[in-house]
Amino acid sequence: MLSTKDRRSGFSAPLRAAQYVRMSTDHQQFSPVFQRQAIAEYAAAHNIRIVRDYEDAGISGLTLRERPALTQLLVDVESPARKFTIILVYDVSRWGRFQDVDEAAFYEYACRRAGVKVIYVAEPFENDASPATCVMKALKRAMAGEFSREISRKVFLGHCVNVERGYHSGGPPGYGLQRVLVDSQSGTRRPLAQYQYKNLQTDRVVLAPGPPHEVALVRKMFEWYATRRTTATDIARRLNDFGICNGACRLWLPRNILQILRNEKYIGTNVYSRTSSKLDAPWEQLPEAEWIRVAGAFEPVIGAQLFGAVQHKLARIRQTxxxxxxxxxxxxxxxxxxxxxxxxxxxxxxxxxxxxxxxxxxxxxxxxxxxx
Structure with a gap:
């Protein structure tokens, strides 16, 4: 409680606030340190004391599903035991780059309905209920969502350019292959082990034949399938009987064999954009006409003639x-x-x-x- 002296001097207790900080990977100016500094300056100028901190570091703002800090914040807002009445956020985009602007508005409304006000400290408008503010926030939310769409398009085009230049676009190399790091300046090459990735943006990754025993086994798979009356199930059973494990140190399954037999990267062809999942949308299979196919991108493991014979047999089997x-x-x-x-x-x-x-x-x- 305030003392008589404090009341006479006009002293008022500071408002209690929680701060929400989010950084994805788009701009350094949105670093958590920068956001906290701006929020602290705003809090000091408006007699606000920060009592809780919520941070989603290195997380995209597209959805709520993978943002544990914001999820916990929305849960705490509804709790009768919460110790704050204000949420301080750097700007509208830090609250989220939701593709549906109504989703961002809904979460903010849920806070306001519970008696907690959301304040964007770096925005040039007061977050009140005036018509001008509502229009500005809707515009800012739409711009934040469009920024994510634009970044997604640029990233996809960048991947396409790298694929057309013969570089690996990401993902596991596959049995019998390995990833090789290429220094763009010196041209030196060194293999990358599992869970190793390039550190410099200028470095590139290509595929190359893997361990000799895996390369020999892949060639045997193609030869067996092309020259004998055998199936993927027969090959998997034979390998398991010999005690040979797949790349994940597990038993071979027929689908593992078919994935190898159908994959063009074993003849050195780089295929990209067979599936798509942009902006957290569900994965979808793209038509073959939209695939990016670059022949001779990698050193082949098997010859084109043997690969063609296997594809002919597979097509004949798939044909109804x-x-x-x-x-x-x-x-x-x-x-x-x-x-x-x-x-x-x-x-x-x-x-x-x-x-x-x-x-x-x-x-x-x-x-x-x-x-x-």
């Missing part, structure tokens, strides 16, 4: 046979085996699968009836 082709396959099996049943169809690899026959005719008996 017509009704007449299924019937022709059944007749051929009938001529070879003299009988037709599930066991016979499973024994001949060239025969249509039981599942395919049933999907086309409804039952095996209906297919048998078609061929007499």
């Amino acid at each position: 046979p017509s009704r007449d082709e299924i019937l022709s396959g059944l007749r051929k099996v009938m001529e070879k085996a003299g009988e037709l049943n599930q066991a016979t169809l499973k024994r001949y690899r060239s025969a249509p699968s039981v599942e395919r026959v049933m999907r086309e005719f409804g039952s095996l008996y209906a297919a048998y009836k078609e061929i007499g």
Whole structure:
């Protein structure tokens, strides 16, 4: 409580505030130190005492989902035990670069509804309820969202340029390959181990053949698949029987084998932008016409002729046979085996699968009836 002397001198207790600080990776001027200094100067000039600190460091402002400090702040605002009535933020963009301006407004309204005012200390307007302020905040929020969209476009174009110049665009290299760091000035190269990344923006990363035993195994996979009557399941089973683990030190699965057999980087082709997820949007598969494909970007692990033979076989397997082709396959099996049943169809690899026959005719008996 204030003493009689304080009341006579006009002294008033400082307002209690929480400060929210966020820095992504866009501009150094938004560093946490810079933001705290600006907030501290504003608090000193307006008789405000900061009692709580919330910081999201190195985090994008696109969504609330991955911002634990702001999430905790919004929870504390609703608590009856909170010790502050004001939230100090550097500017509108630090509150968030939400792609929907209404989302930023909603979180601010939730604070105001709970009796907590949000103040943007570096903005040229008072955060009151006047029409001019509402228009300015809406404009600032739209500009913050557009800034993120513009940065996303520039980053994507930068990746595209690097890919066209033959550099690796990111992600794991794949079994039988390794990432190699290239110094842009001296041209020196050194391999990067797992979880190692380049430190300088001017450095670049390319792909190169990995350990000799992995390279030899990848070549064997392609040779087995191209020259033998084998499947990805057969190759995976064979490797597991020999006790050979995949790159993650786990058992081989058929999909691991298919990922290798279908990937063009093993013939030195750099393919980028097959999928897209911009501004925290869901991942989507892009049409092949929009892919960026650069042949001869990396040193190949296998030859183009062997790769083409494997792709031809994969395409033939993926191709859906017509009704007449299924019937022709059944007749051929009938001529070879003299009988037709599930066991016979499973024994001949060239025969249509039981599942395919049933999907086309409804039952095996209906297919048998078609061929007499």
